[in-house]
Amino acid sequence: MQPFDIQNRTRFIFGEGAISRLGDLSAQYRPACVMVVSDRGIMEAGHDAAAIASLKAAGLRVESFHDFAENPTSAMVDAGVRRAAHVKPDLLVGLGGGSSMDCCKGINFVYSCGGTIHDYHGVGKATCDLLPMIAIPTTSGTGSEAQSFALISDAETHAKMPCGDRRAAFQIAILDPVLTLTQPPKVTALTGIDALSHAIETYVTKRRNPMSIAYSRRAFGMLASGFPRVLADPTDLDARGQMQLGACLAGMAIETSMLGAAHAMANPLTARHSITHGQAVGMMLPSVIRMNGSLHPDWYGELMREIEPATGDDKAVERLATCVTGWLRQAGLATTLEELSIADTEIAALADDSLKQWTGTFNPVPLNIERSCDLYRSVARKPAV
Template sequence: MQPFDIQNRTRFIFGEGTISRLGELAAQYRPACVMVVSDRGIMEAGHDGAAISSLKAAGLRVESFHDFAENPTSSMVEAGVRRAAEVKPDLLVGLGGGSSMDCCKGINFVYSCGGTIHDYQGVGKATCDLLPMIAIPTTSGTGSESQSFALISDAETHVKMPCGDARAAFRIAILDPALTMTQPPRVTALTGIDALSHAIETYVTKRRNPMSVTYSRRAFGMLAASFSRVLAEPGDIEARGQMQLGACFAGMAIETSMLGAAHATANPLTARHSITHGQAVGMMLPSVIRMNGATHANWYGELMREVDPSVSDGEAPGRLASLVTRWLREAGLATSLEELSIAESSIEVMAEDALKQWTGTFNPLPLDAQRSLDLYRSVARKPAG
């Protein structure tokens, strides 16, 4: 049995309307200034105003940083650090999707410890305690609220840099499913596929352990039961809550088990072709399941029995891969490079890039050059029919 060492560092508060508690929760840290890190879309949805109102009602001074976008880069983090230097916060709030929460962590690394975000690539690189942070996810995708990692892209090379440290964990995560109901349908689809990929990949990594598989399996069960529901009935608050908790649990699994080849092969699609992460990882996942299933069918069998107790180990990888493909189609997402207008001539360079991704090292089968090529070739063309 794989040994593990894990300490839950984040307090989780779940429930409809819990964003109203932000002020009281922040006040316990006695901050002179709170900086809210949220993107422009969050402002348009009104969540930014709700958070700021709660903070101000608690008598707190509030400043904001909004100048970043999806897949935050090192230059966006630098802009946030400059903003922090102006307003001098002693508490940060990451409000939004994974980009907001990752950018918040990235700013905290550099503002608190100095240098540039590049200095914190890897694990345990913080040189001092970071400012306390509160996470408020408005999507059900990355599970960043439950992780001590920030994923920041280099502004020039576009390579994603995982920056992890126990001190970068959020002190509190407010999980209010009502906040996720303002997502556009495409965002619901992309973030939901991302969450599902986390639950599936964390279940079969080299670092899987009794704690991680518990989180992965429960996450998969909740996400699988609710994903189609939120696509068909966006106002279903119960399904939204299941998606949000499922994404959070999958994030807890990532913290101790990491990810695998689907993420390793997805990252070059994002870096070189600007394919949204949920689309990229969802497209690659079925082929990765089939590849890993050749030797680990029993693991996928355990996972699939969360949704169908009658599934045998032998049929589980194929059934699961087909289920993911069905979800992609329900969500209106592509299942091939052809549908994304990506030429097959780009496969070799992406396959080389995939081998440089940290996540690939945790895949249960080594992601070598041939397997990387085979994975991309398997999704090159749109399936017939």
């Protein structure tokens, strides 16, 4: 049995309307200034105003930073650090999707410890304690609220830099499913597929352990049940709650189990062709499941029995891969490179880039150039009928 050393560093608060508690929760840190990190879409949805109102009701001075976008870059982190240097916060709030929470962590690394975000690429690179942070996810995808990693892209090369340190964990995560009701359908689809990929990948990594298995398995059960429901009825608040908790549990699994080949294959698609992460990882996942299933059909059997108790190990791999493809289609997402206008001539370069991704090192079936090329070829185009 795989040994583990796990300490939950984040307090999780779940419930409808939980965002109203932000001010009181923040006040316990006695901050002179709170800086809210949220993108402009969150402002338009009104969540930024709700957070600020709660903070001000608690008598706190509030400043904001909004100048970043999806897949935050080193340049966006630099802009946030300049804003922090001006307003001098002693508490940060990451409000929004994974981009907001990752950008918040990235700003904290550099503002608290100096240098540039490149100095924190890797694990355990923080040189001092970071400011306390509170996460308020408004999507059900990355699970960043449960992780001590920030994923920041280099502004020049677009390479993704995982920056992890135990001191970069949020002190508090407020999970309010009401906030996820404002997601556009496309965001619901992309983040939902991302969360499902986390539950599935963490279940089979080389670092899987009894704790991560429990997180992954329960996350998959909640997400696989909730995802079709929120696609069919975006106002289903119970299903939204399932998705938010499932994404959080999958994030907890990532923290101790890491990810695998589907993420290693997805990152070059994002870097080279600006394919949204959820789209990229979802498209690659069925082929990765089939590859890993050649070694561990029993693991996928356990996972499938969370939603289909009668599924045997001999049927589980193909059944799970088919389920993922079905969810992609239900969500209106592409299942082939051809649909994304990516030519076969790109495969060699994509495969080479995939072997440089850290997540691939945790995959149960080791990646090499042949396997990587085969995985991309498997999704090049729909099979002839």
